[in-house]
Amino acid sequence: MKRPISLFLGFSFLAFSSFAQRTTPVGKWKTVDDNTGKTKSVVEIYEKGGKLYGKVLELFDPPKPNPVCEECDKEDARHMKPIVGLEIIRGLSKDGSEYANGDILDPENGKVYKCKIWVENGKLMVRGYISFLYRTQTWLAAN
Numbered sequence: 001m002k003r004p005i006s007l008f009l010g011f012s013f014l015a016f017s018s019f020a021q022r023t024t025p026v027g028k029w030k031t032v033d034d035n036t037g038k039t040k041s042v043v044e045i046y047e048k049g050g051k052l053y054g055k056v057l058e059l060f061d062p063p064k065p066n067p068v069c070e071e072c073d074k075e076d077a078r079h080m081k082p083i084v085g086l087e088i089i090r091g092l093s094k095d096g097s098e099y100a101n102g103d104i105l106d107p108e109n110g111k112v113y114k115c116k117i118w119v120e121n122g123k124l125m126v127r128g129y130i131s132f133l134y135r136t137q138t139w140l141a142a143n
Contacts, residue, residue, distance in 0.1 A: 021121070021122030021141075022119055022122050022123075022124070022141050023119055023122075024119060025045045025052060025099060025117050025118070025119055025124055026045050026046060026047055026052070027044070027045060027141065027142075028042055028043070028044050028045075028057065028141075028142040028143070029042065029043050029044075029045065029124050029139035029140065029141060029142055030042055030139060030140045030141075030142045031043055031137065031139050032137070032138065032139065032140065034135075034137065038060070038061075039060050039140075040059070040060060040061075041056050041057075041058060041059050041060060042056070042057045042058040042142050043055065043056055043057065043088065043089070043139070044057050045089065045117075045124070050093070051091050051092055051093050051102065052089065052091075052092040052093075052099050052102070052117070053087055053089055053090055053091070053092075054087070054088055054089030054104075055085060055086060055087045055088065055089075056083055056084055056085065056086050056088060056107070057084070057085075058084065059083060059084055062083075066082060066084070067082070067083050067107075068080050068081060068082050068083065069081055069083055069086060069105075069107045069110060070110075071107070071108065071109050071110030071111075072105070072107070072110040073110060073112075076105075076110075076112075078105065083107045086105075086107060088104055088105040088107060089102065089103075089104050089105075089115060089117075090102050090104075090105075091103065092115065092116070092117060095116070097118055098116050098117065098118040099116060099117050099118070100115070100116035100117075101114075101116075102114075102115050102116075103115050104126065104128050106128070113128035113129060113130060114128070114129050114130065115127065115128050115129075116129075122141060123138050123139065123140060123141070124138070124139040124140075124141075125137075125138060125139075126138075126139055
């Protein structure tokens, strides 16, 4: 009798965990370095005025303590601001199952790219692009 109960509980857990996957971009996400595969930061995506924004909450192993956005354009209000707390995603609006028509800042090089994001299999897909050239990163749910 114990075996069928344990199988049922196991299947129930699997079913519940699949439902527990993220379905919305709102929340905290771990960014992953494309080259090393290591977690770089935690970014919080939040809604403000019907649009989505994202700010850096935490940095892992920064190149120096309390880094600032030295590479940001001098005309950008984020220039020389601390990266922790910096709003790097701005003004994404709902477009079907995606959020688009906003931008994302790469604090390492100071460049701002058009951006769209969507959730796929519980992971956040983040695409930055210029014209027809783009790069997509996969961010993982953070607790």
